[in-house]
Amino acid sequence: MTSLVIAEHDNSELKDATNKTVTAAAALGEDVHVLVAGSGAGAVAEAAAKISGVSKVLHADAPYLEKQLAEPMSALVTGLAANYDAVLAPATTTGKNFMPRVAAALDVAQISEIVSVDGPYTFTRPIYAGNAMMQVQTADPKKVITVRTTTFEKAGNDGSASVESVDAPADPGLSSFVSENLAKSDRPELTAARIVISGGRGMGSKENFEIIEKVADKLGAAVGASRAAVDAGYAPNDWQVGQTGKVVAPELYIAVGISGAIQHLAGMKDSKVIVAINKDEEAPIFQIADYGLVADLFKAVPELEAALG
């Protein structure tokens, strides 16, 4: 059985999500190949060749692949899929965008956001925002899978695969890239951070989020927010952790002024250690926190910052 993993990257850097997806692919069977599709992404292909367990890297380079738009990506991947038993991509906004097109072109079901590989044809995936887990078995000849990367370990980087150039089919020309507005930050990316500190409605204002940001900077942590805080305008949308935001599973998650709505828990309950700081001792967040501190956050958070030296 040979699997093809579609690399997540920005043409200069290979993202960890790729290594995690390789781990899921390796659980399916012997051979794992990686496709790097981009523009001027040679360095990314070289990096992908070092992922442990990868035996070959396919590198497709074309100007219209720069932003990995859905239409050219699905044309490329569908063509390559003929040689593979399974195609996997991380369940990022890029993977979620083109993978269902590939599945439809191949006339197979897509298995979305798997959290475990239970056998060559059997997978578990969350439904109802993680309030239930569904184990499914596919009868399709080919598997098209997106992978929830937070639940798979990163594959190492001691491999030495060959890199082979592949031609991309012509641009279908249905869509074109105009611009991008990416949040600039020196902090680690939410989904990749070792520590995440998040604020909820209890923060009270956008300005008050600064006390959390100060702790984040001392810990080298990413900053997150609950949907309530985002809806109230205290924090930007791309900080949102939860069912409708990002799913994170860091080593340490600190929830500040977050009550713990199911919506939010769905996005962080797989964190290794959870700390909750809330003045309401009945807040549901305490039912899943490893360490709970019932306190006024405006007193506790600055104290925490000071204690971290």
Place this chain on the structure above:
Amino acid sequence: MKVLVPVKRVIDYNVKVRVKPDQSGVELANVKMSMNPFDEISVEEAVRMKEAGTASEVVVVSIGPQQAQETLRTALAMGADRGILVKTDDTVEPLAVAKILKGVVEAEGPEIVILGKQAIDDDSNQTGQMLAQLLGWSQGTFAFKLEKQDGELTCEREIDGGLQTIKLKLPAVITTDLRLNEPRYASLPNIMKAKKKPIDEKAPGDYGVDTAPRLKVLKVTEPPQRQAGIKVEDVAQLVDKLKNEAGVL
């Protein structure tokens, strides 16, 4: 320009879902059902296009049991013009849904199809993209802002780390994200009016689609539960525990 909006009947988002003891699925009996929240955003966007004069007609379609008619009535009360119910009591997977919708598109000839980015029951996030592929159309997923010019649609999208703007050739498939708009509540007069709007009834077979599932559900279980830990007295004790007990600082 006609706009087609598919809507799905799902467990209301406020209901805490319960897994059935026999692990065959989640409990649906006597549970409040509503329109998928992302589909409400799709209906709202289409109705706004009509109010702005960009769209001439808004057609809503639902694939599901007889009760899905209530979901269609909700959309009609929000301002859609007419409905199509593709009636089936079977579970229909995203690929089969996309195939049925392709048939509806071919019969209705819309220039834009607007769907929710995912349904909050199976969380698949597939149908819109699959439909776009089957039709050979462009797609703008996770839409944050839409603007139509001559023969083109500018779509601002929610992506990991920020926003991306793309231009789409029409016809196009759009999937909606949370911040695209805030859906209206239907007023009582509009709910009354909606009762008189037409709903056509069809079956998957009318579109020549086989809805047999490709995936076999082996079991549905509760997610692993976390145990509550301990309460600490103060910040000093918290930092001590994180350093010396959990070893994460």
